[in-house]
Amino acid sequence: MTSPTVKLNSGHQxxxxxFGLWKVNNDTxxxxxxxxxxxxxxxxxxxxxxxxxxxxxxxxxxxxxxGIVKREDLFLVxxxxxxxxxxxxxxxxxxKQLKDWGIDYFDLYIVHFPVSLKYVDPSERYxxxxxxxxxxxxxxxxxxxxxxxxxxxVQQKGLAKSIGISNFNSQLIMDLLRYAKIKPxxxxxxxxxxxxxxxxxxxxxxxxxxxxxxxxFGPQSFLELDMxxxxxxxxxxxxxxxxxxxxxxxxxxxxxxxxxATQRDVAVIPKSNNQGRLAQNLDVTGxxxxxxxxxxxxGLNKNLRFNDLVxxxxxxxxxx
Numbered sequence: 307m308t309s310p311t312v313k314l315n316s317g318h319q320x321x322x323x324x325f326g327l328w329k330v331n332n333d334t335x336x337x338x339x340x341x342x343x344x345x346x347x348x349x350x351x352x353x354x355x356x357x358x359x360x361x362x363x364x365x366x367x368x369x370x371x372x373g374i375v376k377r378e379d380l381f382l383v384x385x386x387x388x389x390x391x392x393x394x395x396x397x398x399x400x401x402k403q404l405k406d407w408g409i410d411y412f413d414l415y416i417v418h419f420p421v422s423l424k425y426v427d428p429s430e431r432y433x434x435x436x437x438x439x440x441x442x443x444x445x446x447x448x449x450x451x452x453x454x455x456x457x458x459x460v461q462q463k464g465l466a467k468s469i470g471i472s473n474f475n476s477q478l479i480m481d482l483l484r485y486a487k488i489k490p491x492x493x494x495x496x497x498x499x500x501x502x503x504x505x506x507x508x509x510x511x512x513x514x515x516x517x518x519x520x521x522x523f524g525p526q527s528f529l530e531l532d533m534x535x536x537x538x539x540x541x542x543x544x545x546x547x548x549x550x551x552x553x554x555x556x557x558x559x560x561x562x563x564x565x566x567a568t569q570r571d572v573a574v575i576p577k578s579n580n581q582g583r584l585a586q587n588l589d590v591t592g593x594x595x596x597x598x599x600x601x602x603x604x605g606l607n608k609n610l611r612f613n614d615l616v617x618x619x620x621x622x623x624x625x626x
Contacts, residue, residue, distance in 0.1 A: 307588050308346045312573060314491040315514045316461075316468040318413065321381055322568050323588055324349025326520060326575035329530065332358050338579060339365025343374055345584040351494075351518075351575040353385035353418055354403055354433050363407035382409060385418035385472065386457070389426045389434045391448035396456035400465050402428060415466035416494060417453060419473045422446035436615070443615070450478065451485055458488045470494065473613070476509045483513065492516045496613045497572060498524040498563065499542055499606040511571065518573040521613065522563055528612045535617055539610065547606060551599050557586075564590035566603045 309323035325347045330338055335358040339350060343365070352362050366382070369375050384407070390399040400415060424444040426434035438444035457469045470492035471482070483489065493510045497503060497519035507517055521527040523543060528536035542548055543559040552559045560583070564574050568591050576587045595603075611617075 307585065308348055309588060310591050312516055312571065314468055314516055315489055316491045318467050318491075319381075320414070320468075320492070320516065320573065321347075321349040322573050322591060323347075323564070324351050324381070324383070324518075324573065324575040326577045327352040327356050327358060327362055328520070328527075328577070330356070330358055330362075330577060332361050334579065335361035336364040336368065338577075340368050341581070342584060343369040343380075345581065346588055347584070348375070348379060349381040349383065349413075349575070351383045351520075352407075353416075354387040354390075354399065355385070355418060355435065357433050359384065359403055359406040363409065367408055377409065381413040382407065383414040383416065384412050385416040386453070387433060388419050388421045388423040388436070389446070391417075391422040391446055391453040392425060393448065393452050393456045395425060396453065397460055397463070397465070399428070400460050404465065411464055412466040414468045414470055414492060415457065415460055416470040416472050416492065417450075417457060417474075420450055420471070420478050422448040422453070436618075450482060454482055454486060458486070461488055468492070470515075476506050479510060479513070479515070489513070490515050492518055492573075494518040494520055496521050496611060497567065498522050499545075499548075499566065499603050500524045500539070500608045500610040501612075502604050502607040504604070504607075507570075507572065516573065517571070518575060519567050520575060522567060522574050522576055523560065524610075525612060528617075531618075533612060533617055535610075536612055542606070545606065547602050551595065551603070555593065555595075557593075561586055561590050562595070562603070565593070565595055566600060569595055569600065 309321040311319035325342045384403050424438045424446045460466050461469045468491035471490045472494035493515050525536035525539040548559045552562045567574050
């Protein structure tokens with residue numbers, strides 16, 4: 307089983323279901339990617355900040371070497387980290403990331419956050435994370451316009467087939483579209499029944515920008531980060547509304563949460579190390595929820611955002 311695709315405004319096809327590489331451990335990452343490819347996954351969503359791009363590339367290389375897939379069968383995604391937003395830093399770091407993956411191009415390269423942080427030389431610390439010196443968050447001076455124009459060059463030079471954005475709100479997108487020569491192909495956002503962001507989804511899709519959801523299971527993704535807000539929030543997998551719908555369809559609560567997204571043309575990027583759940587997470591497109599069921603899941607919205615800098619306990623940014 308493989309995922310159906312959605313056509314991006316760049317003309318390329320992107321799988322509706324992919325595999326997210328956030329928090330995949332380095333010691334198991336290569337095997338995880340390899341096994342996911344064997345299970346039918348073709349999109350892999352990585353990032354500089356995840357710190358596992360070398361290992362992800364090793365898993366891809368093994369699958370290609372064994373003839374399971376060709377490079378053109380895969381849709382490989384990575385992201386520009388905040389410390390590299392200066393115009394002259396974008397292309398070099400993209401090339402480093404490609405080298406880490408062991409590939410010639412990304413299918414999609416994304417601006418991870420609309421936040422510029424002070425440059426950290428990769429030879430000193432990589433990935434740099436949010437802090438400049440291990441303690442303080444120090445902002446950079448690059449505007450989103452400066453960064454996006456460098457991203458456009460990345461696509462024009464063939465380093466990425468498509469470029470996109472992540473964690474942008476509608477106002478930032480409106481501003482970006484004023485000067486963008488290449489429209490973002492995708493918008494990746496935190497999106498789950500506790501944070502439906504319906505206005506943002508509708509606006510972006512209306513602009514021809516495909517939506518990818520991360521953290522589709524809500525607080526589940528943030529428990530291992532010991533986030534207080536996540537620990538205090540009821541798990542979506544255990545919510546009666548979700549469980550009843552799952553029982554009715556003979557599916558798991560996770561499948562219901564993923565189908566709630568994909569049925570609304572929102573791509574998903576769950577991860578699992580369990581072979582059975584790998585297959586289940588792919589099986590979230592060939593069956594439908596009723597409108598009342600979609601509405602019931604959407605009705606769980608609390609406008610509750612977990613992936614916010616202030617939730618990680620960092621000191622407030624220093625503006626220089």
